[in-house]
Amino acid sequence: MEGKGSTLVHVLVIALSLTAFGFAIAAERRRSTGKIVPDPNNRNMSYCVYDSDVATGYGVGSFLFLLSGQSVLMAVTKCMCFGRPLSPGSNRAWSIIYFAGSWLMFLIAESCVIAGAAKNAYHTKYREMVYAKNWTCEGLRKGVFITGAIFVVFTMVLNVYYYMYFTKATSTAARKTATKNGVNGNVGMAGYA
Numbered sequence: 001m002e003g004k005g006s007t008l009v010h011v012l013v014i015a016l017s018l019t020a021f022g023f024a025i026a027a028e029r030r031r032s033t034g035k036i037v038p039d040p041n042n043r044n045m046s047y048c049v050y051d052s053d054v055a056t057g058y059g060v061g062s063f064l065f066l067l068s069g070q071s072v073l074m075a076v077t078k079c080m081c082f083g084r085p086l087s088p089g090s091n092r093a094w095s096i097i098y099f100a101g102s103w104l105m106f107l108i109a110e111s112c113v114i115a116g117a118a119k120n121a122y123h124t125k126y127r128e129m130v131y132a133k134n135w136t137c138e139g140l141r142k143g144v145f146i147t148g149a150i151f152v153v154f155t156m157v158l159n160v161y162y163y164m165y166f167t168k169a170t171s172t173a174a175r176k177t178a179t180k181n182g183v184n185g186n187v188g189m190a191g192y193a
Contacts, residue, residue: 027145033137091169
């Protein structure tokens, strides 16, 4: 099983990503919605009454769990820049591609869930009399947290592939270095001259 990588790292990254996914889905289901209520003291004023703000907490939770998963993986692989060199070849190429892709998906997912959490926390205050029939309270659009959740899954998949190819590339480099320095598993049978 050369180049497989640590099962603990795989499980930890997947568990943190799936937890972030669950929080993002929960945030979408619990987005705050508002309804217009006339002010009893002033007939020309109305205001919005919002239900719970739980989705903001779920969005921040999703942000933190995904950040933790990405941080664990980057700490283990030393962000691909430090530590053992990667051996040239297809494993290194795929490792670089998955590394760049996972960071791109990570940034998109993080921006979706944190923007959704911030927008969900914003509540409209008092409004003057509005002569429009379809006036609504300010709220978060549907699908912002779902988009974040989808990109969380993409990040998770790319992180798993990145770690898999990274460990293959580093173990291949270590094997080539050991063979090059004369350290191998063979027992020499030749006599000394």
